Amino acid sequence: MFLARLLRPANVAHAHCDGPCGVYDPASARIAAEAVLSMAKKALALGDAMDPATVNTRTRFIQIKEQQADVVKHELDVLWHDYFKPEHLEKYPDLHDKFWKATKLASKNKHEIDPANGQALLDAVKDVHDIFWATKGREVPFYLANPA
Amino acid sequence: MTSKRGQSHVRLAPLLAVLAITIELAAFLVWAKYRFIRYEVSGQSMYPAYRHGDWLIADRHAYRRRLPAPSHAVIAPDPTDPTRTLLKRVVRIDLHRQAWLEGDNAAHSRDSRHFGPIPVESIIARARWRYWPVGGHRRHR
Numbered sequence: 691m692f693l694a695r696l697l698r699p700a701n702v703a704h705a706h707c708d709g710p711c712g713v714y715d716p717a718s719a720r721i722a723a724e725a726v727l728s729m730a731k732k733a734l735a736l737g738d739a740m741d742p743a744t745v746n747t748r749t750r751f752i753q754i755k756e757q758q759a760d761v762v763k764h765e766l767d768v769l770w771h772d773y774f775k776p777e778h779l780e781k782y783p784d785l786h787d788k789f790w791k792a793t794k795l796a797s798k799n800k801h802e803i804d805p806a807n808g809q810a811l812l813d814a815v816k817d818v819h820d821i822f823w824a825t826k827g828r829e830v831p832f833y834l835a836n837p838a
Numbered sequence: 839m840t841s842k843r844g845q846s847h848v849r850l851a852p853l854l855a856v857l858a859i860t861i862e863l864a865a866f867l868v869w870a871k872y873r874f875i876r877y878e879v880s881g882q883s884m885y886p887a888y889r890h891g892d893w894l895i896a897d898r899h900a901y902r903r904r905l906p907a908p909s910h911a912v913i914a915p916d917p918t919d920p921t922r923t924l925l926k927r928v929v930r931i932d933l934h935r936q937a938w939l940e941g942d943n944a945a946h947s948r949d950s951r952h953f954g955p956i957p958v959e960s961i962i963a964r965a966r967w968r969y970w971p972v973g974g975h976r977r978h979r
Contacts, residue, residue: 705924777885
């Protein structure tokens with residue numbers, strides 16, 4: 691230990707990619723994915739009514755679904771591009787495939803209105819969550835804000 | 839008397855030799871400390887040549903008589919934050935003595951593609967040897 695302290699450099703040479711905050715968390719993607727699922731469920735629950743109030747509410751739900759699906763894509767991209775490193779890919783060779791499928795699911799949730807797609811997106815985000823926290827050596831539960 | 843002086847010379851000789859070696863060693867250490875500087879690598883933008891946590895020795899005199907050349911790994915100040923130093927690789931030197939630096943791990947590097955070239959004179963040192971982890975001892979071009 692003494693030798694390690696003696697040899698340890700006092701200077702740091704930064705080889706960083708971005709700003710040095712280092713704060714990443716898949717929770718942002720999870721919250722947005724939950725919103726996508728919730729909006730699909732609520733929009734379908736409105737039924738086929740075409741009165742102005744229902745159309746207005748349905749439009750709002752769909753608009754939020756669109757926005758939150760984009761948020762999922764952005765949050766996943768940040769993790770994919772900025773957090774994950776080549777050595778993570780060595781350990782999880784299907785990492786790229788998982789991200790690609792997750793972001794494709796986000797797009798599918800924009801194209802269609804089906805809670806099954808929302809659930810699939812949430813499951814894909816959970817996959818990323820599991821890998822992310824495994825790379826940090828931590829066990830963080832994948833809890834849902836709206837478990838129902 | 840003559841023989842006593844002779845004996846004292848004999849006794850002094852090893853001491854003088856030790857003293858001379860000590861002085862030479864001290865002089866070498868002072869010179870080495872002045873010329874070389876140790877850095878710990880933080881981040882992955884130079885992967886796989888340098889990984890996060892590597893310890894390396896850089897030569898502050900490397901560019902006293904010559905310009906940095908493409909492929910040299912160098913230590914330079916961060917133009918966007920003067921309190922930080924960067925480890926990047928020289929891609930080219932232009933006619934105005936401006937160095938274009940990039941990380942080996944281009945997809946995960948903030949470098950001259952973001953902040954432009956930097957003056958050659960601002961380069962602090964050339965990264966020469968990685969001494970930790972042990973086994974990674976090799977010279978980097």
